[in-house]
Amino acid sequence: SQQGEEDPQALSIQEGENATMNCSYKTSINNLQWYRQNSGRGLVHLILIRSNEREKHSGRLRVTLDTSKKSSSLLITASRAADTASYFCATASNQAGTALIFGKGTTLSVSS
Amino acid sequence: ETGVTQSPTHLIKTRGQQVTLRCSSQSGHNTVSWYQQALGQGPQFIFQYYREEENGRGNFPPRFSGLQFPNYSSELNVNALELDDSALYLCASSLELRKETQYFGPGTRLLVL
Numbered sequence: 687s688q689q690g691e692e693d694p695q696a697l698s699i700q701e702g703e704n705a706t707m708n709c710s711y712k713t714s715i716n717n718l719q720w721y722r723q724n725s726g727r728g729l730v731h732l733i734l735i736r737s738n739e740r741e742k743h744s745g746r747l748r749v750t751l752d753t754s755k756k757s758s759s760l761l762i763t764a765s766r767a768a769d770t771a772s773y774f775c776a777t778a779s780n781q782a783g784t785a786l787i788f789g790k791g792t793t794l795s796v797s798s
Numbered sequence: 799e800t801g802v803t804q805s806p807t808h809l810i811k812t813r814g815q816q817v818t819l820r821c822s823s824q825s826g827h828n829t830v831s832w833y834q835q836a837l838g839q840g841p842q843f844i845f846q847y848y849r850e851e852e853n854g855r856g857n858f859p860p861r862f863s864g865l866q867f868p869n870y871s872s873e874l875n876v877n878a879l880e881l882d883d884s885a886l887y888l889c890a891s892s893l894e895l896r897k898e899t900q901y902f903g904p905g906t907r908l909l910v911l
Contacts, residue, residue, distance in 0.1 A: 719899065726886055728800070728902040729841070774840050778898075785831060785854055786890075786900060788840030 692775060692792040699796055705762040707792040709775030710755075716778045718751055719786065720760050723772045732760075732773075765796045800824060802891050802903035810909045811879050819874045819906045821889035829853070829893065830872040831900060832864060835886040847872055848894075884910045 693708045711718070717736045721729040735742045735751045735758065742749045748761040762769055772793045776786040801824035811817050823830050829848045833841035843856035847866035861877040870891070876883055886907050890900035 717898075721902075726905075726907070728802075728888060728904040729890075730800075731899045731901070734899060776840075785843040785846055785856065786841075787843065788833075790838075790840045 692789045696793045701798045707760045709758045719776045721774045767798045770796045800901040804903040808907045816877045821872045823870045823891035827891035831890045833888045879910045
């Protein structure tokens with residue numbers, strides 16, 4: 687079953703614009719991670735935010751986490767054509783095991 | 799590149815057949831997880847192995863089974879293939895059972911006819 691739900695499902699923007707994707711989840715978490723997937727290939731880890739953190743930056747990426755609302759957002763600033771990909775949020779629960787539970791993803795298309 | 803490799807890259811099977819997919823973990827990683835990703839969906843957790851023992855399992859039937867070897871490479875076996883088993887199968891390695899970053903391989907795309 688999917689835990690996270692990303693919103694929007696698809697997003698089309700121009701190069702240089704910012705892209706914002708949102709993720710909601712259902713259960714308590716240890717951390718939340720964002721991954722990128724190009725053309726149905728393997729997933730690449732982008733950023734991890736722990737449950738006691740509210741905001742984290744990495745290069746052009748900014749992630750926020752609101753555990754009271756069980757939601758997170760990923761902001762990509764000054765987007766490039768190379769950012770075109772599917773983006774997934776994944777949660778790691780506080781329960782035993784380290785399986786990640788993924789949402790259905792947001793497909794981002796950046797045109798030049 | 800994450801250092802996680804998977805073979806084969808593509809595979810076509812017919813319904814009822816059996817398939818074995820292979821994964822080589824990133825150096826030093828003793829935990830491997832397998833995920834199934836249907837078209838247009840996010841990856842779904844199949845199971846995880848830690849030091850050759852199954853450490854957790856998702857909502858998949860027993861015909862999905864796995865192995866982890868002493869060198870921490872892993873296999874996913876699927877018996878009695880069904881059409882709905884057509885998907886991208888991803889393995890991911892991580893260090894010790896930490897709830898941290900998982901490093902994904904490129905995946906094996908399985909088509910069941």
